[in-house]
Amino acid sequence: MAFHGAGRQTVCGDLFPGSELGHKYFCVSSSCGAPSTGLSATPCLTGPTAPAGTPRHPTALGGSTGGGAAVPQPYSNPASEVPSPAEMEPDRPIGYGAFGVVWSVTDPRDGRKVALKKMPNVFQNLVSCKRVFRELRMLCFFKHDNVLSALDILQPPQIDCFEEIYVITELMQSDLHKVIVSPQPLTTDHIKVFLYQILRGLKYLHSAGILHRDIKPGNLLVNSNCLLKICDFGLARVEEPDPSRHMTQEVVTQYYRAPEVLMGCRHYSSAIDVWSVGCIFAELLGRRILFQAQSPIQQLDLITDLLGTPPLSALAAACEGARAHILRGPHKPPSLSVLYMLSDGATHEAVHLLCRMLVFDPAKRISGSDALSHPYLDEGRLRYHTCMCQCCYSVPSGRVYTRDFEPVAERPFSHSYENSLLSVWQGKELIHRFITEHQQGKRVPLCINPQSAAFKTFISWASRTWSRVF
Numbered sequence: 001m002a003f004h005g006a007g008r009q010t011v012c013g014d015l016f017p018g019s020e021l022g023h024k025y026f027c028v029s030s031s032c033g034a035p036s037t038g039l040s041a042t043p044c045l046t047g048p049t050a051p052a053g054t055p056r057h058p059t060a061l062g063g064s065t066g067g068g069a070a071v072p073q074p075y076s077n078p079a080s081e082v083p084s085p086a087e088m089e090p091d092r093p094i095g096y097g098a099f100g101v102v103w104s105v106t107d108p109r110d111g112r113k114v115a116l117k118k119m120p121n122v123f124q125n126l127v128s129c130k131r132v133f134r135e136l137r138m139l140c141f142f143k144h145d146n147v148l149s150a151l152d153i154l155q156p157p158q159i160d161c162f163e164e165i166y167v168i169t170e171l172m173q174s175d176l177h178k179v180i181v182s183p184q185p186l187t188t189d190h191i192k193v194f195l196y197q198i199l200r201g202l203k204y205l206h207s208a209g210i211l212h213r214d215i216k217p218g219n220l221l222v223n224s225n226c227l228l229k230i231c232d233f234g235l236a237r238v239e240e241p242d243p244s245r246h247m248t249q250e251v252v253t254q255y256y257r258a259p260e261v262l263m264g265c266r267h268y269s270s271a272i273d274v275w276s277v278g279c280i281f282a283e284l285l286g287r288r289i290l291f292q293a294q295s296p297i298q299q300l301d302l303i304t305d306l307l308g309t310p311p312l313s314a315l316a317a318a319c320e321g322a323r324a325h326i327l328r329g330p331h332k333p334p335s336l337s338v339l340y341m342l343s344d345g346a347t348h349e350a351v352h353l354l355c356r357m358l359v360f361d362p363a364k365r366i367s368g369s370d371a372l373s374h375p376y377l378d379e380g381r382l383r384y385h386t387c388m389c390q391c392c393y394s395v396p397s398g399r400v401y402t403r404d405f406e407p408v409a410e411r412p413f414s415h416s417y418e419n420s421l422l423s424v425w426q427g428k429e430l431i432h433r434f435i436t437e438h439q440q441g442k443r444v445p446l447c448i449n450p451q452s453a454a455f456k457t458f459i460s461w462a463s464r465t466w467s468r469v470f
């Protein structure tokens with residue numbers, strides 16, 4: 001049996017028994033009062049009630065690495081014992097996405113390891129300002145166990161010096177891409193519990209009217225207990241109800257891009273995310289990328305090789321070039337039976353669900369919500385809610401299950417403010433106020449100590465990374 005339930009959250013056993021998959025980055029320290037990143041807790045006197053723009057001189061804020069004053073007592077190391085080598089583990093970068101760098105840091109308030117994301121180039125122009133503010137608001141909006149959300153936002157400096165935004169999220173151990181390319185065995189039980197959580201998170205996002213637009217294995221964070229969270233909302237946006245409104249085509253990493261986007265359709269829906277999940281489902285089964293093409297046209301060719309030439313009705317919204325390309329080629333019959341050869345886990349039930357997700361016509365593709373009702377996911381649901389979730393709990397007489405296994409968002413995500421945002425300065429004021437108001441009445445705010453050595457390393461690493469990315 002590949003799974004051993006040794007504790008409440010070890011439903012799948014240790015997915016990463018070694019330290020190969022980023023495990024070393026995850027260190028829960030109970031006695032860390034030396035914030036080596038330069039992160040420090042704001043002293044109480046300039047704490048949560050401080051007015052926006054209160055100057056925060058680094059030496060007044062602590063940050064023991066950089067030579068600043070010690071962190072005030074209530075937030076410093078509560079214990080005097082010497083930390084173990086693991087607890088002394090330095091903070092470090094853990095990755096970067098298209099729109100930011102992520103760093104593993106220690107929260108000086110409780111010694112907990114968290115992820116710190118720097119959102120770059122926020123105020124470069126109005127477009128980036130709107131994009132970052134949208135992502136920030138989304139991270140603060142989300143309340144779902146399978147969607148990464150903001151635990152905190154670092155206190156901004158006064159508005160004249162406000163250039164960067166730092167968000168703190170939960171730190172996860174790895175991501176699905178690293179798991180898939182690793183030698184770690186992936187059983188059917190793993191696949192079912194992962195797929196269940198992806199769709200559970202996606203149902204929540206779509207119910208809030210949000211399209212992720214970059215669902216890929218690297219954006220699905222996982223822990224060794226198999227808990228999964230969807231992350232990176234840099235490309236996410238609100239669903240466009242008006243089909244006559246044009247939407248950007250520059251979305252979704254090519255291998256996971258839905259055919260309607262590849263064909264240049266000007267309007268698309270949440271179905272593009274379901275397509276991406278279908279590709280990931282096949283990748284989990286076969287442990288290789290399903291459609292790995294060199295160009296968007298070849299990507300479309302690989303899709304039609306599998307699904308067959310689409311009917312004319314599915315090409316109605318395609319751009320002229322894409323439609324001509326498909327109609328010019330030879331008629332291809334579907335070859336879906338090859339999906340059974342992905343692996344032993346590609347059972348009739350698995351392939352049936354896969355074929356409902358990998359439908360060329362988005363109008364006929366299964367929704368994330370309906371996919372959750374497929375019998376293939378019954379075991380994943382049971383496993384998740386038996387010992388992984390936060391919504392059910394155990395009592396001596398047994399397990400008390402929640403009434404709603406796959407909850408929707410309480411309300412749609414609102415983006416009406418975006419239309420009234422007309423300048424970068426206005427955006428800066430709005431974001432500054434948002435962060436300040438977001439923190440009021442909450443925990444002691446954190447801010448960066450720019451004098452600390454670790455912070456300088458962070459910045460220089462981030463700059464090097466960005467120069468590689470862009």
Ligand SMILES: [Zn+2]
Pocket residue numbers: 384385386389390391392401402
């Ligand atoms: Zn539950």
